[in-house]
Amino acid sequence: xxxxxxxxxxxxxxxxxxxxxxxxxxxxxxxxxxxxxxxxxxxxxxxxxxxxxxxxxxxxxxxxxxxxxxxxxxxxxxxxxxxxxxxxxxxxxxxxxxxxxxxxxxxxxxxxxxxxxxxxxxxxxxxxxxxxxxxxxxxxxxxxxxxxxxxxxx
Numbered sequence: 200x201x202x203x204x205x206x207x208x209x210x211x212x213x214x215x216x217x218x219x220x221x222x223x224x225x226x227x228x229x230x231x232x233x234x235x236x237x238x239x240x241x242x243x244x245x246x247x248x249x250x251x252x253x254x255x256x257x258x259x260x261x262x263x264x265x266x267x268x269x270x271x272x273x274x275x276x277x278x279x280x281x282x283x284x285x286x287x288x289x290x291x292x293x294x295x296x297x298x299x300x301x302x303x304x305x306x307x308x309x310x311x312x313x314x315x316x317x318x319x320x321x322x323x324x325x326x327x328x329x330x331x332x333x334x335x336x337x338x339x340x341x342x343x344x345x346x347x348x349x350x351x352x353x
Contacts, residue, residue: 201256202352204234212251216243231257232352235345245341252348262351264296269347273340282319288312 201208206227209218218227221241229237231252239248253263271289275281291308294300 200259201231203228203230204251204257208256209251212254214247214250230352232349235349235352239342239345245338245345248345249341249348258351261296264292266344266347266351268293268296270340270344273343277336278319282315284308284311284315288315 204227206218206223206225209223209227218224221238221243223238235248235252239245242248252258253266255263258266268289271285271292275285275289288308288311291300291304295305
């Protein structure tokens with residue numbers, strides 16, 4: 200597991216923009232947590248930090264799964280009366296990450312969660328969009344996700 204990020208690492212990821220555009224130049228090398236803290240507000244989108252860090256180069260499969268579960272649970276907090284299928288999928292995925300659920304259980308929970316997501320999408324399509332509110336919520340969620348990522352490196 201890499202503990203540092205280098206300019207060459209970033210370039211090898213084939214980002215949409217060059218590291219130079221945010222002040223990272225050849226020879227750059229920085230510990231992961233310092234990188235996150237230093238560049239979270241310098242990147243074009245906070246998602247870029249998540250895109251860089253959420254890789255097997257920097258996180259274990261277990262940590263990646265647990266982070267995904269955390270993100271899903273945070274998203275469910277934004278929903279009035281979240282579907283039990285989605286909550287169950289989070290529970291099963293967390294158990295799976297911890298070696299306490301089978302592949303079959305995970306697949307069944309995944310399928311049920313997708314059914315719930317499709318049902319929710321159809322319902323949401325009938326509602327009016329609130330673009331500005333969602334933009335603000337997404338930015339807040341990205342900040343929370345980045346803060347959570349830092350905890351995996353302490």
